[in-house]
Amino acid sequence: MAAALPGENGDRPFKQATPVGGLKVATWNIAAVNNNPFEYWVTHDSSEYDKLMSDVETFLENPGANDIPIEQIFTDAHWSELAGLLRAEFDGVDEVEKCWNDDLKHKKIVSGFLKDKMIGKKRLASMPDRITNTIHTMSDSKPACRPTVINNFQGDLTSVDKWWVQWKEFMFKRVLRVRTKKGAEDKRPCEMLEKICASKYPDVTPEEEAISLPLQTLCQAIFDCVWVHILNTVSPTGSWLTLKRQICEHLVESKTQRIIQILENCYSHFDVVFLQEVAATFLDAVAASAVLAHPQNGFTCVFPERLDGKRDQNSMLLLSRRVFNPATVEVTEHMLKSLRGQGKGGTPINDGDLLCITCSDLQGTSYLLASFHGDTNGQATLPVMHTLTEYWTSLEGVHRLVFGLDANVYSGAANGYLDVSDFVAAYRSAGLTSCCGDDHQALSTNAKTTFNARTYLQPQLNKAVRSSEKESKGDNNPKDFILFHEKQMRVLQYCKDNTGSYEYLEGIPFPTLHFPSDHGVLAAQLAPLETPA
Numbered sequence: 183m184a185a186a187l188p189g190e191n192g193d194r195p196f197k198q199a200t201p202v203g204g205l206k207v208a209t210w211n212i213a214a215v216n217n218n219p220f221e222y223w224v225t226h227d228s229s230e231y232d233k234l235m236s237d238v239e240t241f242l243e244n245p246g247a248n249d250i251p252i253e254q255i256f257t258d259a260h261w262s263e264l265a266g267l268l269r270a271e272f273d274g275v276d277e278v279e280k281c282w283n284d285d286l287k288h289k290k291i292v293s294g295f296l297k298d299k300m301i302g303k304k305r306l307a308s309m310p311d312r313i314t315n316t317i318h319t320m321s322d323s324k325p326a327c328r329p330t331v332i333n334n335f336q337g338d339l340t341s342v343d344k345w346w347v348q349w350k351e352f353m354f355k356r357v358l359r360v361r362t363k364k365g366a367e368d369k370r371p372c373e374m375l376e377k378i379c380a381s382k383y384p385d386v387t388p389e390e391e392a393i394s395l396p397l398q399t400l401c402q403a404i405f406d407c408v409w410v411h412i413l414n415t416v417s418p419t420g421s422w423l424t425l426k427r428q429i430c431e432h433l434v435e436s437k438t439q440r441i442i443q444i445l446e447n448c449y450s451h452f453d454v455v456f457l458q459e460v461a462a463t464f465l466d467a468v469a470a471s472a473v474l475a476h477p478q479n480g481f482t483c484v485f486p487e488r489l490d491g492k493r494d495q496n497s498m499l500l501l502s503r504r505v506f507n508p509a510t511v512e513v514t515e516h517m518l519k520s521l522r523g524q525g526k527g528g529t530p531i532n533d534g535d536l537l538c539i540t541c542s543d544l545q546g547t548s549y550l551l552a553s554f555h556g557d558t559n560g561q562a563t564l565p566v567m568h569t570l571t572e573y574w575t576s577l578e579g580v581h582r583l584v585f586g587l588d589a590n591v592y593s594g595a596a597n598g599y600l601d602v603s604d605f606v607a608a609y610r611s612a613g614l615t616s617c618c619g620d621d622h623q624a625l626s627t628n629a630k631t632t633f634n635a636r637t638y639l640q641p642q643l644n645k646a647v648r649s650s651e652k653e654s655k656g657d658n659n660p661k662d663f664i665l666f667h668e669k670q671m672r673v674l675q676y677c678k679d680n681t682g683s684y685e686y687l688e689g690i691p692f693p694t695l696h697f698p699s700d701h702g703v704l705a706a707q708l709a710p711l712e713t714p715a
Contacts, residue, residue, distance in 0.1 A: 456586025
């Protein structure tokens, strides 16, 4: 059942004209990294999907005799080949070999590896997966996929031997042209890996940080090998590959096309669209859209100067050419310097997470606009929000402030996570208000913009949710916000959308085969405060 929306009155929202000086704005985290067709529970027409996911869940929850040592599937011969490749790239391989012989090879594939909480906390499999799972290149319209179960790789994965040949070639030999902050660069996937720092992941020891490049490569190989083995064990006929390709078609291959379609059909008449977790190549998709890139009625696409081409999670802005001057000034770096100057240099913000600009509309009104994607725990959200409002104050209130963000807040948050009540208190103390209202209890009930539950078929098994517990243990939270200053603007109407048609279906996990993000769109119509109600 769709959520009740103020001002909608049962009709398609946003039909009424926006008052002079008002804005139609939307914010949407399009989840650029969700390249795994099996990561989230989806609704599928075929009962084979439910059976496959149930069998995988059973394998991991009750593996029994299937919980064999790693060395029985990723053998010493595999390690020997990998060690030779690693020595040509990284230091510390002798230390990693000791880890292999003394520990890793003896671990059971489920209880000792996939369910090892320390491997998860240290990001030894999830970090290299995030970087190499799906790599958007400048030389091919289709991304390059690591040979693994958990992406859109189209090669033959019907045996470990077939997988291994393709995996080695991809990681160590295939050269890809990628967009980075330095411009176009040719790199092999093994060269894209980053050290796992103890300062960010405290469970990582200094010794592990020093060898984290070869160590994470080994853990990635083991991870991929184990999943190839599991899928071919529970689905020996290979039907899992057919299901994978069907889901990939909707949620991976056609994902960008569907996102563009939703923006064209529902939000092309909006004035500002805040986007988060955007792949660098999404710029090309916007430019290729006759609607979004229309020279008079389309958008100016604004992206961070410090674009993140590795994690491929960037905040962006679409500014209507009908409303805004195309010239903008990015002030993101000023914001980041201010955070560091306040002793908040440890705030977990990566390149691309924040985009902050000043601009003006065609009537001469100045704006301060920001798009932001918070870290998983929401620990960067408050420092960024406070720094933004402090910067706005330094502009002497001349600019209208509008902030679209994935705040990553939670209802009833656990320790270490940002609770929605604390977030509301913080932004209200700064003079901001939300398009959905400011009652944290009402927000927890009516303003949820996520409802997703991870399956067991993904790198972070600590986040996996049983099929019977999707609703009670899934991520069902009011994460996305449109904030503005209470003395400048007010909300006329807002809506949530997880269908691509201004409708939000409560109680339905998503992504779905027709809505490819794990965040709903939040849209609002704002009016200047002086406009009569």
